[in-house]
Amino acid sequence: MGTRRAPPPADLNPRTKHYEFLGPPGALFITLGVPATTYALYYGCSEHSGGCPPQLETLYPSFLAAVQDKDWWLGLWDTKAALAYLAWYAFCVVAWFVLPGDWVEGVYIRDGSTKKYKINAFTTFLLTMGALTGVIYRFGPESFTFIYERWIGFVTASIAMSVFQGVLCYLFSFRKGALLALGGNSGNPIYDFFVGRELNPSIGWFDVKSFNELRPGLILWVLVDISMACEQYVRRGSVTDSMWLVLAFQAWYVADGLYNEPAILTTMDITTDGFGFMLAVGDLAWVPFVYSLQARYLVFNPIELGQEATVGIVLVNLLGYYIFRAANGEKNDFRNGRNPKNLEYMTTEGGSKLLTSGWWGRSRHPNYFGDLLMALAWSLPTGYDTPITYFYVIYFAVLLIHRQRRDDENCEKKYGKDWKKYCEIVPYRIIPYIY
Known part of the structure; x- marks a missing residue:
């Protein structure tokens, strides 16, 4: 998603009229x-x-x-x-x-x-x-x-x-x-x-x-x-x-x-x-x-996990890291004016560009999906005797969903009808084909 310089508004510090967090x-x-x-x-x-x-x-x-x-x-x-x-x-x-x-x-x-x-x-x-x-x-x-x-x-x-x-x-x-x-x-x-x-x-x-x-x-x-x-x-x-x-x-x-x-x-x-x-x-x-x-x-x-469990948990973490880093790499390249993978994008009426292919064509927040997989891998070594050690995964899922909703709300205000068009092209929020 690209950014461009805009002229400063007349009132730089308007009163906040919309509350978050209830x-x-x-x-x-x-x-x-x-x-x-x-x-x-x-x-x-x-x-x-x-x-x-x-x-x-x-x-x-x-x-x-x-x-x-x-x-x-x-x-x-x-x-x-x-x-x-x-x-x-x-x-x-x-x-x-x-x-x-x-x-x-x-x-x-x-x-x-x-x-x-x-x-x-x-x-x-x-x-x-x-x-x-x-x-x-x-x-x-x-x-x-x-x-x-x-x-x-x-x-x-x-x-x-x-x-x-x-x-x-x-x-x-x-x-x-x-x-x-x-x-x-x-x-x-x-x-x-x-x-x-x-x-x-x-x-x-x-x-x-x-x-x-x-x-x-x-x-x-x-x-x-x-x-x-x-x-x-x-x-x-x-x-x-x-x-x-x-x-x-x-x-x-x-x-x-x-x-x-x-x-x-x-x-x-x-x-x-x-x-x-x-x-x-x-x-x-x-x-x-x-x-x-x-x-x-x-x-x-x-x-002590043993070899098989250790390898399995490592693979979960590596998959999460790959998705996280690959998605962020695509976004950062695109925001800095580079597009080495020739990814597809749509241009809004305001001139901003939104990625519609690659990882960002699979979901609107694919980096969050990678983050969640890594969070799961960090808790798996603690076994299954208590749910408390999985608190981070549960909390992180709630945090990322809340952050995703905040981001989508801000983008809807910023891009208007173009955002609805973008959401039709990229319907999944975080996890492809699931959410």
Whole structure:
């Protein structure tokens, strides 16, 4: 799908008239629900709380006893974990400034300008992995088990950082000249804080949104997985094939995303959504501490899969990755004016071009289909003893369907009757011939 420069509208910051997420009540529910769910996935799937899940007859009494206990609430905070998290975030900021990287222009913003983004997330990842490898080689796996040991403290620190950034960005969005997100200027503070009021909050050339999208949380996700593998090694003297699979799949996914950093500059998160608590808590807390659930589960419930199961799961992941990368490659080439496969497309009345062949002729979001297959492959190594380790697949399916519907709605507004014509040519939303 192509983009072109348009003259800036007369009113750059119109009032938002259409709510998403069921409006302020929904925004408040998610604002409270995301942190609560992050904690619940730990207490509902942990050796310290009685298993995954704990015995049902003890679950509710244990919950009541905990929330009525002052020490339990105080135990959510861990100063050492908070300082470690703050040091990690500071390291990512310093790496952004210090490490070399190309400057790439994003898409045109509605005021007619473009932003430049420094591309060095993959370099930051390599530096981190190199330093961590040295630490583990020198001091042993036991030197990097502290994330598992101080899990709740790290979760609390990441949520605190998310709240801090959400509040700060909301307050600074009221400064003169700030360009607001079209969906985040409703005038309701609860809703705008959650969705994100300012489109691109920045400190000089430092863009807060794109930085959080790829660096602190995404790289931390891999660090968490490595910490889980270290904990398993310390306990057993070896790492199971299931843990290696989860670590390899998720580390590769992260590395691939960081290597292809410029690709995020055309996503809805960057081009359309403001930066508020929704993106902050998603990037900083949800990604590293929910997406790593499978690795954490395998620490206290180690599983040896065997050769046949391992090969089968690897094939599922490779298929998902192939679809994901091939589809995104076609889209990025086309958006940048290249069409090496001579893919067919239709041209809208406004001059935009929409792909109608290749992967994008099979469904309107084929990359989401690849994503879902990979998500399934990440959960399969945990076996079938509990549905909780498949939470990510279920959640991700709901997220992608919601994102697909948002995208389709925006495209219908943008392209009008041309979008209906396009949907007749490409009728399937995500999974070809199914949905």
